[in-house]
Amino acid sequence: MNKSVKKIPSPMKASSVFPNGFEADFLGSDAPAIQILNSLNTGVIVCNHSGEISFANAYASKILKCAQKDIMQSRVERILLPIEDIIESVQGDAQDRTRQEKNIQLKNGEEVTIGYHLSEVTIAGGNQGEHSQFVVTFQDITKWNALHRDRDRLLRIATVGDVLPTILHELKNPLAAITTAVEVLIEEVEEIPAKESKALLQAILGEIRRMKLVFEGIGSSHRELRSPTMMAVDEAIREAVSVLKAKAKSVGIVLSCAVDNMPPLFLDTAVVRAILFNLLSNAIDACRSGDEITVKAGLKKDARSFELIVRDTGCGMPKSVQAHCTELFKTTKPNGSGIGLSLCQNTVSAAGGTLHIVSEVNRGTCIKVKVPLND
Ligand SMILES: Nc1ncnc2c1ncn2[C@@H]1O[C@H](COP(=O)(O)OP(=O)(O)O)[C@@H](O)[C@H]1O
Ligand SMILES: [Mg+2]
Known part of the structure; x- marks a missing residue:
C-alpha cells in the first residue's frame, strides 16, 4: 500500500493545511489551503483508516446536501462508502481507483450517483504524528449518467x-x-x-x-x-x-x-x-x-x-x-x-x-x- 502513498510536500504541509492535526474543527478557518479546498468544484472528503471523517470541503456539502460540520462528525460509510471498500480499492491495482461510481442515498432520501477517485496521503505533524489518511474526491454524476x-x-x-x-x-x-x-x-x-x-x-x-x-x-x-x-x-x-x-x-x-x-x-x-x-x-x-x-x-x-x-x-x-x-x-x-x-x-x-x-x-x-x- 505504501508505494502509492503520497506525501504532502511542503509548503503544503498537512499540519498547516489541517490545523489541530485533523481535529475537524477548522470550519471557518481562513488557512489558505482550506480556502482553496473549499473553492473546488469537486467534493473532497478525508477520513482515517477507521472511517472517521476529518475534513469535508464546501462542495462535498453541496453534493451530499448536508452541512459541512455534520459530515465531519460522521463516518464515511454513513455518508459515502464502506471504509473496507476504500481500503481494498486503494491497496488494489492503481487502475481500479479511477472512474469508480456508486449509487448512494442522501439523508433526505434522494438517490444520486457519485463518480469518485480514492487516494492515500501521509500527513506529517499534528497531534498524531505521521499517519496516513484517505482522500475521496467525488462528483454527482446522476445527470451525466442520465x-x-x-x-x-x-x-x-x-x-x-x-x-x-x-x-x-x-x-x-x-x-x-x-x-x-x-x-x-x-x-x-x-x-x-x-x-x-x-x-x-x-x-x-x-x-x-x-x-x-x-x-x-x-x-x-x-x-x-x-x-x-x-x-x-x-x-x-x-x-x-x-x-x-x-x-x-x-x-x-x-x-x-x-x-x-x-x-x-x-x-x-x-x-x-x-x-x-x-x-x-x-x-x-x-x-x-x-x-x-x-x-x-x-x-x-x-x-x-x-x-x-x-x-x-x-x-x-x-x-x-x-x-x-x-x-x-x-x-x-x-x-x-x-x-x-x-x-x-x-x-x-x-x-x-x-x-x-x-x-x-x-x-x-x-x-x-x-x-x-x-x-
Ligand atoms: N471499408 C471502408 N472503406 C473506406 N472508408 C470507410 C470504410 N468503412 C468506414 N469508412 C469510413 O468511416 C466513416 C464512418 O463509418 P460509419 O461509422 O459506418 O458511418 P457512415 O457509414 O454512416 O459514414 C465513413 O464515413 C468512411 O469515411
Ligand atoms: Mg456505415
Whole structure:
C-alpha cells in the first residue's frame, strides 16, 4: 500500500493545511489551503483508516446536501462508502481507483450517483504524528449518467433510421420472389407435379428466412455480443453474406466469403450479423464496379478467440479519416450518419474484443474483429 502513498510536500504541509492535526474543527478557518479546498468544484472528503471523517470541503456539502460540520462528525460509510471498500480499492491495482461510481442515498432520501477517485496521503505533524489518511474526491454524476442513457437510446433509434432504407431495399427482393412463387402455385397447382410444388414452397421458405434475418439485424442494436446460449455463428455469417450478395452484385462488386465450420459459440448471432451488416455496408459504399469484398471468419489460437474479417479493394481511408472513423457521428458521406463503426467498436469492446483497421487510399480497407471466447 505504501508505494502509492503520497506525501504532502511542503509548503503544503498537512499540519498547516489541517490545523489541530485533523481535529475537524477548522470550519471557518481562513488557512489558505482550506480556502482553496473549499473553492473546488469537486467534493473532497478525508477520513482515517477507521472511517472517521476529518475534513469535508464546501462542495462535498453541496453534493451530499448536508452541512459541512455534520459530515465531519460522521463516518464515511454513513455518508459515502464502506471504509473496507476504500481500503481494498486503494491497496488494489492503481487502475481500479479511477472512474469508480456508486449509487448512494442522501439523508433526505434522494438517490444520486457519485463518480469518485480514492487516494492515500501521509500527513506529517499534528497531534498524531505521521499517519496516513484517505482522500475521496467525488462528483454527482446522476445527470451525466442520465444524459448517457438518453444518448444511447437516441443512438439506437438513429441506427434503425440509418439502416431502414437498406432494410426496405433488402426486403423488396424476397417479397418479389415470394409473390411470383405463390402466383405460380395458385395458377398451376393442379397441373404441376408434387415435386415441383414442394421445391416452390421450399424457395418461399428460403425467402421468408432471409427476411427474418434482416429483421433480426434491426432488433439487435441494443443487445450484447455475448450470449448465454451457444449459437451457430458460421451459418449466421454465411446467411448474412448471401443477403448482401445481391446488393453487391447489382453494382458490379464481387462479394465472396470463406467461413470456417465452427462449433456453436457463446455469441449472439443477431449481433454478429448486425456487425457484419455495418462492415459490409461500408465496404460496398467504398467500392466501385469491379472491386472485390471478401468476408472471412473462423476460430484462432486453439479456438480461444473468434475472428471476423471484412476486406475490400475500395477507395480506402486517408490517415486523418482512419484516426477518427470509429468515433460517433464521424462520417465522410453526404448522407452518412457516422454511427455504424462506432456501434461495432462499442459492441466488440464491451465483449472484451478488438476492432482493428488497416486502410490505404486507393488500395482498400481491411477490418478485423477479434473476440476472446470464454471456456
Ligand atoms: N471499408 C471502408 N472503406 C473506406 N472508408 C470507410 C470504410 N468503412 C468506414 N469508412 C469510413 O468511416 C466513416 C464512418 O463509418 P460509419 O461509422 O459506418 O458511418 P457512415 O457509414 O454512416 O459514414 C465513413 O464515413 C468512411 O469515411
Ligand atoms: Mg456505415
